[in-house]
Amino acid sequence: xxxxxxxPQALSIQEGENATMNCSYKTxxxxxxxxxxxxxRGLVHLILIRSNEREKHSGRLRxxxxxxxxSSSLLITASRAADTASYFCATGSGSARQLxxxxxxxxxxxx
Amino acid sequence: ETGVTQSPTHLIKTRGQQVxxxxxxxxxxxxxxxxQQALGQGPQFIFQYYREEENGRGNFPPRFSGLQFPNYSSExxxxxxxxxxxxxxxxxxxxxxxxxYEQYFGPGTRLTVT
Numbered sequence: 001x002x003x004x005x006x007x008p009q010a011l012s013i014q015e016g017e018n019a020t021m022n023c024s025y026k027t028x029x030x031x032x033x034x035x036x037x038x039x040x041r042g043l044v045h046l047i048l049i050r051s052n053e054r055e056k057h058s059g060r061l062r063x064x065x066x067x068x069x070x071s072s073s074l075l076i077t078a079s080r081a082a083d084t085a086s087y088f089c090a091t092g093s094g095s096a097r098q099l100x101x102x103x104x105x106x107x108x109x110x111x
Numbered sequence: 112e113t114g115v116t117q118s119p120t121h122l123i124k125t126r127g128q129q130v131x132x133x134x135x136x137x138x139x140x141x142x143x144x145x146x147q148q149a150l151g152q153g154p155q156f157i158f159q160y161y162r163e164e165e166n167g168r169g170n171f172p173p174r175f176s177g178l179q180f181p182n183y184s185s186e187x188x189x190x191x192x193x194x195x196x197x198x199x200x201x202x203x204x205x206x207x208x209x210x211x212y213e214q215y216f217g218p219g220t221r222l223t224v225t
Contacts, residue, residue, distance in 0.1 A: 031211055042113070042201060042216035043154070088153050092210025098144065098167055099210050101153030
């Protein structure tokens with residue numbers, strides 16, 4: 001079963017614009033991770049935010065976490081055509097030795 | 112590109128057959144997790160191996176089984192294949208067994224069951 005749900009399911013923007021994707025989850029978590037997947041290939045880890053953190057930055061990526069609302073957002077600034085991919089949030093909790101992935105947001109950046 | 116490799120890249124099998132998928136973990140990683148990703152969906156956790164022992168399992172039937180070898184590479188075996196087993200199978204390696212470790216994914220094996 002999917003723990004996280006990303007919103008929107010699909011997003012299309014112009015190169016240079018910012019892209020924001022949201023993730024909601026259901027149970028308490030230890031951390032939340034974001035991954036990127038290019039068309040049917042393996043996933044690439046982008047960023048991990050722990051439950052006691054509220055915001056984290058990595059290059060053009062900014063992730064926020066609101067544990068009271070059980071939600072996270074991923075902001076990609078100054079998007080590029082190469083950012084076109086599916087983006088997944090994944091939650092980890094201490095009771096299960098696994099990551100539980102959402103259904104993903106398909107981002108298309110138009111040149 | 113991560114240091115995780117998977118073989119084969121693509122595979123076509125007939126319903127009822129058995130299949131073995133292979134994964135070589137990144138150097139220095141002792142944990143391998145397997146995921147099934149249906150088209151248009153997020154990956155679903157199958158199981159994890161840590162130091163050659165199964166260390167957690169998702170909601171998959173016993174016909175999904177695995178192994179981890181002393182060099183930490185791993186196999187996923189699926190018996191009595193069903194049409195719904197058609198999916199991308201991903202393995203991921205990490206330096207530890209819990210969800211707090213960054214997972215390094217391989218490129219996946221695309222399995223088609225006809």
